Amino acid sequence: MANSNSNSHYSKLSQHFQKISHFEHLSALGDWDQATMMPSGGSEARGAAMAELAGHIHELKTADFIEETLNLAADEVLNKEQAANLREMQYQYFQANIVPASLVQSKTQLAYQCEHAWRVQRKNNDWQGFKPNLEALITLVREEAAIRAQAQNITPYDALLSKFEPDMTTRRLEKVFGSLKSWLPQMITQVQANQRNDLKVEIPSFSAKKQEALGRDVMSFLGFDFTQGRLDTSSHPFCGGVPGDIRLTTRFDETDFTQGLMGVIHETGHARYEQGLPKQWRGQPVGGHRSMAIHESQSLFCEMQLGRGAGFLSQLEPLISQHLGAELDSQALTALYTRVESGFIRVDADEVTYPCHILLRFEAEKGLVDGSLAVADLPDFWAENMQNLLGVDTRGNYQNGCMQDIHWAVGELGYFPSYTLGAMYAAQFRYAIEKSLGSVDALVAQGKIQVIFDWLEQNIWSKGCLLSTDALVKQATGEPLNPEYFKRHLEQRYLK
Amino acid sequence: MANSNSNSHYSKLSQHFQKISHFEHLSALGDWDQATMMPSGGSEARGAAMAELAGHIHELKTADFIEETLNLAADEVLNKEQAANLREMQYQYFQANIVPASLVQSKTQLAYQCEHAWRVQRKNNDWQGFKPNLEALITLVREEAAIRAQAQNITPYDALLSKFEPDMTTRRLEKVFGSLKSWLPQMITQVQANQRNDLKVEIPSFSAKKQEALGRDVMSFLGFDFTQGRLDTSSHPFCGGVPGDIRLTTRFDETDFTQGLMGVIHETGHARYEQGLPKQWRGQPVGGHRSMAIHESQSLFCEMQLGRGAGFLSQLEPLISQHLGAELDSQALTALYTRVESGFIRVDADEVTYPCHILLRFEAEKGLVDGSLAVADLPDFWAENMQNLLGVDTRGNYQNGCMQDIHWAVGELGYFPSYTLGAMYAAQFRYAIEKSLGSVDALVAQGKIQVIFDWLEQNIWSKGCLLSTDALVKQATGEPLNPEYFKRHLEQRYLK
Ligand SMILES: [Zn+2]
Numbered sequence: 004m005a006n007s008n009s010n011s012h013y014s015k016l017s018q019h020f021q022k023i024s025h026f027e028h029l030s031a032l033g034d035w036d037q038a039t040m041m042p043s044g045g046s047e048a049r050g051a052a053m054a055e056l057a058g059h060i061h062e063l064k065t066a067d068f069i070e071e072t073l074n075l076a077a078d079e080v081l082n083k084e085q086a087a088n089l090r091e092m093q094y095q096y097f098q099a100n101i102v103p104a105s106l107v108q109s110k111t112q113l114a115y116q117c118e119h120a121w122r123v124q125r126k127n128n129d130w131q132g133f134k135p136n137l138e139a140l141i142t143l144v145r146e147e148a149a150i151r152a153q154a155q156n157i158t159p160y161d162a163l164l165s166k167f168e169p170d171m172t173t174r175r176l177e178k179v180f181g182s183l184k185s186w187l188p189q190m191i192t193q194v195q196a197n198q199r200n201d202l203k204v205e206i207p208s209f210s211a212k213k214q215e216a217l218g219r220d221v222m223s224f225l226g227f228d229f230t231q232g233r234l235d236t237s238s239h240p241f242c243g244g245v246p247g248d249i250r251l252t253t254r255f256d257e258t259d260f261t262q263g264l265m266g267v268i269h270e271t272g273h274a275r276y277e278q279g280l281p282k283q284w285r286g287q288p289v290g291g292h293r294s295m296a297i298h299e300s301q302s303l304f305c306e307m308q309l310g311r312g313a314g315f316l317s318q319l320e321p322l323i324s325q326h327l328g329a330e331l332d333s334q335a336l337t338a339l340y341t342r343v344e345s346g347f348i349r350v351d352a353d354e355v356t357y358p359c360h361i362l363l364r365f366e367a368e369k370g371l372v373d374g375s376l377a378v379a380d381l382p383d384f385w386a387e388n389m390q391n392l393l394g395v396d397t398r399g400n401y402q403n404g405c406m407q408d409i410h411w412a413v414g415e416l417g418y419f420p421s422y423t424l425g426a427m428y429a430a431q432f433r434y435a436i437e438k439s440l441g442s443v444d445a446l447v448a449q450g451k452i453q454v455i456f457d458w459l460e461q462n463i464w465s466k467g468c469l470l471s472t473d474a475l476v477k478q479a480t481g482e483p484l485n486p487e488y489f490k491r492h493l494e495q496r497y498l499k
Numbered sequence: 500m501a502n503s504n505s506n507s508h509y510s511k512l513s514q515h516f517q518k519i520s521h522f523e524h525l526s527a528l529g530d531w532d533q534a535t536m537m538p539s540g541g542s543e544a545r546g547a548a549m550a551e552l553a554g555h556i557h558e559l560k561t562a563d564f565i566e567e568t569l570n571l572a573a574d575e576v577l578n579k580e581q582a583a584n585l586r587e588m589q590y591q592y593f594q595a596n597i598v599p600a601s602l603v604q605s606k607t608q609l610a611y612q613c614e615h616a617w618r619v620q621r622k623n624n625d626w627q628g629f630k631p632n633l634e635a636l637i638t639l640v641r642e643e644a645a646i647r648a649q650a651q652n653i654t655p656y657d658a659l660l661s662k663f664e665p666d667m668t669t670r671r672l673e674k675v676f677g678s679l680k681s682w683l684p685q686m687i688t689q690v691q692a693n694q695r696n697d698l699k700v701e702i703p704s705f706s707a708k709k710q711e712a713l714g715r716d717v718m719s720f721l722g723f724d725f726t727q728g729r730l731d732t733s734s735h736p737f738c739g740g741v742p743g744d745i746r747l748t749t750r751f752d753e754t755d756f757t758q759g760l761m762g763v764i765h766e767t768g769h770a771r772y773e774q775g776l777p778k779q780w781r782g783q784p785v786g787g788h789r790s791m792a793i794h795e796s797q798s799l800f801c802e803m804q805l806g807r808g809a810g811f812l813s814q815l816e817p818l819i820s821q822h823l824g825a826e827l828d829s830q831a832l833t834a835l836y837t838r839v840e841s842g843f844i845r846v847d848a849d850e851v852t853y854p855c856h857i858l859l860r861f862e863a864e865k866g867l868v869d870g871s872l873a874v875a876d877l878p879d880f881w882a883e884n885m886q887n888l889l890g891v892d893t894r895g896n897y898q899n900g901c902m903q904d905i906h907w908a909v910g911e912l913g914y915f916p917s918y919t920l921g922a923m924y925a926a927q928f929r930y931a932i933e934k935s936l937g938s939v940d941a942l943v944a945q946g947k948i949q950v951i952f953d954w955l956e957q958n959i960w961s962k963g964c965l966l967s968t969d970a971l972v973k974q975a976t977g978e979p980l981n982p983e984y985f986k987r988h989l990e991q992r993y994l995k
Pocket residue numbers: 269273299302
């Protein structure tokens with residue numbers, strides 16, 4: 004893995020990043036345990052230990068020797084993979100060092116307070132309470148964005164995007180999302196008009212225990228290896244842990260098993276990506292996931308391209324009947340899992356209306372960062388756009404409007420586009436698979452789901468960060484991001 | 500907690516030891532997770548992360564500035580508790596720095612290999628395979644002991660004892676154990692002769708799930724607070740975690756619930772000690788447990804003084820009936836839990852025969868360390884002593900003889916005496932409680948178990964390391980270690 008000369012600058016860096024990964028392993032364990040296992044009495048000591056660990060990791064990431072050593076390593080003879088690793092080291096070092104520690108600290112502190120207050124304020128629909136907090140946080144975000152922008156000679160919002168999507172630009176997103184905006188609201192109207200309301204299915208109640216057993220079987224069907232990870236419950240589902248030991252969580256609603264089950268399928272997509280990252284590069288920057296959009300493309304591939312397709316639902320039918328004893332045939336499951344309904348809440352949205360929530364947030368974030376949208380004007384902006392995009396009225400309903408997401412409450416701007424980019428990449432991968440292997444739905448229905456995962460492993464998972472996002476997508480599908488596949492997918496599933 | 504002058508040398512040390520405790524928190528979490536939760540695929544990355552963490556903790560414990568700062572702090576104005584904290588800092592620093600890193604590393608490596616081999620060798624009764632490994636390890640232990648002895652101007656075996664029992668000496672142990680040896684074998688013969696064999700009770704089978712529910716209720720009865728800890732299962736029971744979040748484990752044998760249940764009671768004793776350590780000193784050396792013998796005294800107080808007493812077993816009867824539906828009255832439970840039988844295995848021994856296993860190991864360890872006993876002669880030594888002490892024949896039975904414990908296989912000598920010292924302290928505490936509060940058995944039977952724990956909390960737990968072991972025991976009971984109480988306890992329970 005390392006340069007054959009173990010005294011090289013490259014291998015000094017390689018050892019250092021491996022060391023960082025060991026401490027990040029402990030950080031992932033601490034996070035997972037806190038969310039799934041830790042009793043309340045543990046929070047004080049855990050909080051202190053995790054803060055200490057975060058500080059230590061930050062020290063390692065900003066160690067004095069790195070900058071010069073990166074420069075010296077650039078002059079060494081490296082093979083292609085080592086060169087890619089060095090590129091990712093440079094990227095990570097840059098991201099960790101670009102913002103002054105004092106600004107990182109003030110933002111972390113403010114975000115912590117703001118999030119705590121938001122949990123109560125959201126419950127109370129208290130926009131007047133949230134507004135000054137968000138204003139203060141946005142001021143710091145703009146400061147951060149300006150520093151990042153100057154250092155990279157890009158625009159401030161591009162600089163925020165690049166934290167999650169290296170190489171993605173506002174200009175490119177505007178093109179992609181502009182096209183989406185031109186046809187999606189109309190499609191939603193059309194889909195809802197055609198939708199058969201007589202197919203509405205009553206969902207019976209099932210114990211969490213039964214749902215968990217079903218979830219495990221579905222995970223195994225999706226190729227999840229339980230010697231390489233676990234499933235537990237937490238109030239907010241996530242996919243944590245490390246590649247050889249993925250800690251996936253979900254929650255079960257006893258009155259509606261469908262959401263928890265789809266949550267398991269979604270997180271299993273994230274998990275298989277992590278488990279499939281190149282083993283020989285574990286602990287090195289080039290061995291990590293490519294970007295948040297590519298990560299989300301894998302979960303959405305499982306959830307949307309596979310999970311809500313007729314082939315998969317036909318396989319799900321006997322498992323549901325076995326575990327829950329419910330008589331839900333694949334027609335009923337399809338009706339449940341492809342229902343389209345305009346609503347207030349992003350995380351509850353179906354795959355057709357979901358991108359509208361992102362379009363709105365993308366425009367809002369750009370405005371908040373470049374100053375053309377004041378925090379005070381956010382509710383009006385929200386109401387107007389929700390009306391135009393989805394035909395729903397959010398006036399006065401802050402808690403289900405601009406206060407619904409945690410992202411802004413912790414000062415995280417630039418992340419939202421990754422969700423819809425992920426959905427687009429997932430569709431593009433699906434059509435690439437179909438070009439070489441035939442219908443994904445048919446493969447799943449015939450019990451050949453393994454060949455689909457083989458394709459993903461070979462083309463996406465095993466590549467880690469060896470290629471740029473564009474190069475990865477092009478190598479896998481023959482072209483860079485092309486949102487037409489997403490449109491085609493929605494048309495095929497919802498307008499046929 | 501810290502010296503009011505936050506720039507003092509003392510407070511610099513206090514901050515540093517607090518930092519160490521944060522990393523030790525993560526180490527405890529990693530150990531617990533590995534034993535209870537981690538899937539097999541996680542072991543490689545976890546092993547690397549834990550080794551990195553151990554190295555980092557060692558670096559912190561041996562940081563250059565500590566020695567001089569300890570000396571400077573000794574000249575500062577400290578209150579009594581701060582002075583005790585400084586004393587414990589000095590002790591910990593000394594323990595961590597006394598042995599050269601190279602020796603620590605070779606011993607760790609050899610111990611790791613030796614343990615792995617031992618797991619197979621023990622299964623195969625392979626003394627010839629184990630012997631050279633143990634010889635190599637004992638050579639390193641003697642080297643370590645010599646260095647520790649010279650630095651403290653004490654004997655090598657005393658130096659090993661002091662790792663677990665500060666201030667304990669071979670001379671003192673010889674007196675205590677010598678007296679034990681003079682009356683215990685005879686008492687065992689007498690107890691076994693009197694024992695009614697017609698009281699042998701058949702133990703019904705119960706699922707692990709039912710046993711776990713019973714275990715939790717018994718823990719609650721023993722005052723365990725589940726907001727401050729958890730119960731899980733692991734192949735080797737232990738009490739881990741941190742004081743606000745104790746991670747206790749056990750294992751359940753479906754064909755015999757009695758051992759698992761008593762295991763839970765034992766570990767709960769350890770847990771309550773940890774949970775009861777002084778909160779205002781958490782993370783500081785003076786806030787830790789006093790010694791391994793005092794730790795064991797708390798688990799054995801729960802298991803032996805409380806758990807096998809008639810008062811406790813009468814309280815256990817309805818809980819067993821509720822959870823297991825078994826008809827085991829307190830007479831049957833007493834017969835089960837106070838049966839005395841000479842056997843091969845230390846960890847399976849009852850409280851009467853147990854000290855014989857320790858007497859033998861104490862003599863053997865002394866001989867191995869001072870060179871008067873060669874590893875090659877260990878099996879003969881074992882056979883002779885087991886015959887004399889317990890009347891059992893271990894010739895040729897290495898796996899249930901001198902190969903049964905993990906301690907020597909990982910180079911840990913000097914630990915065994917703590918077990919029997921713990922049993923003695925437990926008895927001494929019990930009689931001290933009875934002097935002021937009346938019969939422990941009667942208190943438990945009357946539902947007043949809380950006053951017993953209040954006494955332990957006030958006299959033992961909340962003292963942490965503020966006092967030396969002798970001062971602690973004297974303050975709590977009016978005299979230092981007096982093994983007469985242990986004898987009196989056995990006579991009362993087994994010879995009445
Ligand atoms: Zn996701």
